[in-house]
Amino acid sequence: MNTFYATNLLVYAGVDIIACIALNLQFGVSGITNFAFIVFQAAGAYAASVLSMPPDSNPDYSFQLYVGGFQLPFPLPWIGGALAGGLVAIPVGLVVLRKLRSDYQAIALLVTSIIANTVITNARPFLNGAAGLALVPQPLQDQIDPRSDEYYYFYIALTAVCVGLVWFVAARIVNSPYGRTLRAMREHELAATALGKNPVELKMTIFIVGGVIAGLSGAILVDFITAWAPSVWLYPETIILFAAIIVGGRGNNVGAILGALLVPVGLEEVTRQLIQMDIGPPNLIPALEWILIGLFILGFLWFRPEGVRPEPRRVFRGGPDVGEVEHGRLA
Amino acid sequence: MAIYEAAFGFGLVSMSVIALAAVGFTMQFGITNMINLAYGEVMITSAYVAYYLDRAGISIWLGMIAGGLFGAVFSFALNRIVYAPFQRKGTSNLGMVIVSLAISLMLANALLPIVTYNSVSYSEHTGSIVRLGGLVVTINQMIIIGLAIVLMIGIHALLRYTRLGKAMRATAANPTLARNCGIPTQRVIDMVWLITGGLCGVAGVVAALNSDSFAIASGAGFLITALAAAVLGGAGQPYGAMIGAVIIGLITELSAATWSAEYKEVVAFGILVLVMVLRPQGLLARRGALAAAG
Numbered sequence: 344m345n346t347f348y349a350t351n352l353l354v355y356a357g358v359d360i361i362a363c364i365a366l367n368l369q370f371g372v373s374g375i376t377n378f379a380f381i382v383f384q385a386a387g388a389y390a391a392s393v394l395s396m397p398p399d400s401n402p403d404y405s406f407q408l409y410v411g412g413f414q415l416p417f418p419l420p421w422i423g424g425a426l427a428g429g430l431v432a433i434p435v436g437l438v439v440l441r442k443l444r445s446d447y448q449a450i451a452l453l454v455t456s457i458i459a460n461t462v463i464t465n466a467r468p469f470l471n472g473a474a475g476l477a478l479v480p481q482p483l484q485d486q487i488d489p490r491s492d493e494y495y496y497f498y499i500a501l502t503a504v505c506v507g508l509v510w511f512v513a514a515r516i517v518n519s520p521y522g523r524t525l526r527a528m529r530e531h532e533l534a535a536t537a538l539g540k541n542p543v544e545l546k547m548t549i550f551i552v553g554g555v556i557a558g559l560s561g562a563i564l565v566d567f568i569t570a571w572a573p574s575v576w577l578y579p580e581t582i583i584l585f586a587a588i589i590v591g592g593r594g595n596n597v598g599a600i601l602g603a604l605l606v607p608v609g610l611e612e613v614t615r616q617l618i619q620m621d622i623g624p625p626n627l628i629p630a631l632e633w634i635l636i637g638l639f640i641l642g643f644l645w646f647r648p649e650g651v652r653p654e655p656r657r658v659f660r661g662g663p664d665v666g667e668v669e670h671g672r673l674a
Numbered sequence: 675m676a677i678y679e680a681a682f683g684f685g686l687v688s689m690s691v692i693a694l695a696a697v698g699f700t701m702q703f704g705i706t707n708m709i710n711l712a713y714g715e716v717m718i719t720s721a722y723v724a725y726y727l728d729r730a731g732i733s734i735w736l737g738m739i740a741g742g743l744f745g746a747v748f749s750f751a752l753n754r755i756v757y758a759p760f761q762r763k764g765t766s767n768l769g770m771v772i773v774s775l776a777i778s779l780m781l782a783n784a785l786l787p788i789v790t791y792n793s794v795s796y797s798e799h800t801g802s803i804v805r806l807g808g809l810v811v812t813i814n815q816m817i818i819i820g821l822a823i824v825l826m827i828g829i830h831a832l833l834r835y836t837r838l839g840k841a842m843r844a845t846a847a848n849p850t851l852a853r854n855c856g857i858p859t860q861r862v863i864d865m866v867w868l869i870t871g872g873l874c875g876v877a878g879v880v881a882a883l884n885s886d887s888f889a890i891a892s893g894a895g896f897l898i899t900a901l902a903a904a905v906l907g908g909a910g911q912p913y914g915a916m917i918g919a920v921i922i923g924l925i926t927e928l929s930a931a932t933w934s935a936e937y938k939e940v941v942a943f944g945i946l947v948l949v950m951v952l953r954p955q956g957l958l959a960r961r962g963a964l965a966a967a968g
Contacts, residue, residue, distance in 0.1 A: 376768055378775070438947055442954045446709055446767040447909075451950055453711070453775070454901065457894050458943040465936045578894075579779055585772065626790060630783040637780035644769060645760070 350495035352612065357502035358564045359587070359603040364513045365556035366584050367599035371592075371654070372517060373549045374529030376449035378581055379435065379456040380557060383428040385463075385576040387558025388565035389470050390427030392479045394420040395566070404478060407471040417482040421562040428558020429551045436550040441543055456578040464573040475572020479565055502563055509556055513596050516552070523657075525549060526594070579633065583607050586636045589643050592650030601652055606639065681931035682924070683809040689923025690822030691881045695896060696903035696915040697829055698873030704910025705846040705866045708757055709771050712778040714897025716752075716871070717878030719781060720745045721888055722789055724879040728796050735817075737796075738879040745875020746868045752777065753867040778893075786890055793887040818880050825873065829912055838865060846910065895939050899926070902942040906949050908956025917957060921945070 362384060369375045397404055398412030415423070439451045464473045482501065487494045516522050527535040528542050536542055565571045583606060591602020614632045643650060695717065702710050723744045724737030732740075760773050804811055811819075833839040841862045844852040853859045881896055882888040903922045907914025922942055929941045949956065 374768075376771065438951055443950060444767075446771050447905075447950075447954070449768060449771045450709055450711065450901065451946070454898055454943060454946060457898060458940055461936075462940055465934075582775060582779055589772075624787050627787045630786045633783035634780045637776040637783075640776040641756070641773060644765065644773060645763070648769075 346492050346495050350499060352608070353499050354502050354563070354567050355611075356604060356608045357499075357506050358560045358567075359584075359607040360506055360600050361509045361556060361560040361563070362584055363587050363591070363599040363603040363607075364509055364596055365553045365560065367588050367594070367596060368513055368516060368549055368556075369553040370585065371588055371594040371599065372522060372529065373525045373546060374445065374532075375440070375546055375550060376445065376452070377550070377553065378449055378453035378578065378585075379459070380553075380584060381576045381578065381581045382435075382456050382459045383431055383554040383557035384561035384564070385459075385571070386431040386554075387424035387428040387561030388571045388576075389476070389561075390558065391420040391424035391562035392476045392565055392571055393470070394423045395480045396476070396478070407474065407476060408468045409471050409476060410469060414480075420566070421482075421559060424562030424565075425555045425559040428561065429555040431558075432551045432554030433547075436547050440546045440550060453578060456581060460573050460577060473573055475570060475574070476565075477570040479569045479571070481566050481569060498567060505559060505563060509559070510596065510600075512556075516549075517596060526657075529594075582640075583636055586639050588650075589648075590639055590650055592652040592654060594654035595652065598650050598652040598654070602650070605651070606636065610635065677931050678928070680810060681927045683811050683815075684930070685924040685927035686809075686819055687811065687815045687884055687923075688927050689920045690819045691877065691884050692899050692903050692923050693822050693826060693916050693919035694873055694877035694880055695900035696907070696919050697826065697912050698870035698877065699900045700904040700907070700910055700915040701829075701842075701866060701870045701873075701912055703904070704912070705842055706753070706757075706761075706863050707767065708753075708761070709767070709774065710749075710757075711771065711774040711897065712752065712781055713874055713900060714893040714895070715778045715781040715785075716745055716748055716874050717881065717896045718888070718890060718893035719748070719785055720875035720878035721882035721892075722785065723875075724882070725794055725796060734796050734879075734883065738876055738883075741879040742872045742875040745878065746872035749871025749874060750864060750867045753863070758863075778897075782890060782893060789890055791890060793889040795887040796883055814883065818884060821876070821880070825876070826916055829873075832869075833912065838862070842866060898939050898946075899942050902946040905946055905956060908958040911956065911958045914956055914958035 362380070366377065366380050369377045369380075393409055393411035394413050394415045395417075396409070396412050397414050399405060399407055399409050401412070404412070435452070435455060439448050439455070443451060463470055466472065467474075470476060481489045481494075481498075483497070484494075487497060516525075524535065524540050525545060527538070528540060528545055532542050561571075584603075587602030587606040588599055589602070590606055591600070592598025610632060614628055695713075699710065699713050702708050702713070720741035724734060724741040727737040727740055728734055756773065756777060757770065760770060765773065802813055804813060804816055831839075833843060841852070841857045841859075842865070844855070844857055845859050845862050845866075849859050852862075877900075878896065882892070885892070899922060903918035904915045905918070906921060907916065907918030922945060925945065926938045926941050930938050
């Protein structure tokens with residue numbers, strides 16, 4: 344196993360973990376079925392690209408058309424990517440999260456995802472349409488050679504720092520009184536409203552927080568693969584992340600990480616090996632992979648809806664004897 | 675002016691196609707409380723059934739019947755094997771949306787190795803051109819419009835004047851009460867899936883016939899237009915879906931004539947967003963997208 348392959352695996356794992364933690368905050372903790380998740384990752388990736396690339400009038404870049412081209416130094420494109428994810432979440436959230444029933448929210452977000460992809464594909468001058476952006480500069484590439492082993496280690500470290508940061512923020516959110524409020528809303532929105540919590544405000548906040556984290560994951564990914572196009576953020580990509588959360592365990596960050604390692608990372612690696620074995624028609628193995636993801640979702644929802652690692656039951660220890668309460672429920 | 679007349683002609687065809695798709699979709703939701711996101715993929719699968727029959731030299735109209743039968747049987751089986759067990763298990767509405775999306779993904783990918791990504795079209799000649807005043811439509815398009823009108827009247831008659839239709843309306847209003855009144859709701863729901871599945875299959879073949887070419891990726895577009903019409907009319911309301919289809923069909927074709935054909939679905943989506951912001955319960959509101967239901 345060479346360094347490049349290992350780096351690929353680790354960076355992808357890091358990006359998937361960050362994305363799964365963000366989606367878990369929305370879907371697992373707060374009950375928002377964000378079928379448009381990949382759009383926010385894409386927003387971050389596009390923003391990070393145009394912030395770090397030179398203007399499209401530059402002769403090396405003149406084969407593509409795009410807005411911006413600010414050539415900002417390293418941390419700024421990633422910060423910009425994260426902000427872009429959050430900014431895109433605001434109008435989407437305002438339309439979808441205010442009045443609609445939860446299952447309608449899900450389909451509205453799904454449709455948003457499909458349409459956003461159609462628009463970006465067809466509107467070429469904006470972000471180079473279907474061909475997408477290429478030759479995205481990598482962080483600090485003028486100081487370390489991007490093809491050296493040192494650069495791979497540097498990128499892994501950079502990704503790891505971001506994973507740590509996101510994990511810290513997510514853990515703080517989940518374990519805070521605010522996280523408790525989110526879970527209360529997920530479990531019984533009407534009851535939480537009756538206790539004076541504003542569900543629209545709660546959902547909007549976590550939608551934007553999730554959007555920011557998703558944007559960051561997109562920025563990390565695009566600077567590693569140096570290209571981004573509509574074909575990499577089709578709506579089924581969101582479904583993989585949902586499969587990861589459902590398999591790993593909804594509502595807890597450890598489950599989200601477990602899911603990220605099992606589904607997107609594990610499955611894609613297995614598929615990569617199978618593709619090398621060259622079985623059947625060219626589309627067969629990727630198609631089987633998608634069917635497997637569907638089966639994972641159905642199987643887990645049927646046999647083990649709580650996932651591999653269930654959300655811990657949070658019990659208030661100061662109240663009446665826990666044993667008595669349990670007993671009372673059984674009786 | 676001619677461009678608008680032509681667009682109106684296309685709009686008539688378009689609204690017929692959308693109505694066929696949207697009425698089936700909305701009835702599934704209204705009666706069985708199931709937002710079936712696999713609808714678009716069942717449509718495209720039926721279109722491919724007709725395509726392979728077409729290649730074998732069978733007329734497209736027979737292919738359409740075959741597509742309808744396939745859609746009916748497939749949807750029936752889908753409900754019996756997947757949706758109904760999950761619903762009986764107490765899966766939430768949201769969980770059912772995820773289940774149907776997983777099915778949609780699996781169906782598209784089961785089809786992919788067979789049909790590949792390539793666009794195909796039916797060999798059927800479009801038929802000679804008919805001029806009605808300023809409108810220019812082909813014979814095939816006339817047949818599509820006629821078929822939609824006949825089927826819409828059929829659905830109306832079914833819901834209004836038959837015992838089955840009455841039972842369907844009762845099941846939609848309150849399944850528990852309906853069962854307590856002696857209505858065999860299980861059989862009613864089976865019939866709903868057969869009928870709406872048939873509509874879905876026919877709509878798939880008609881939509882494929884009406885577009886120059888179709889591919890596996892067309893399923894998502896089919897779903898979006900059907901969804902937009904259904905939500906615009908008020909989800910679960912067959913008559914609402916018909917009105918929604920008329921509006922969406924006309925507006926998308928007018929926008930295609932004046933702006934760009936690539937953005938048809940975007941326009942349908944724009945209408946969907948407007949409805950969700952301004953009137954989430956849809957035009958004919960009784961039970962709609964508003965919070966605190968089910």
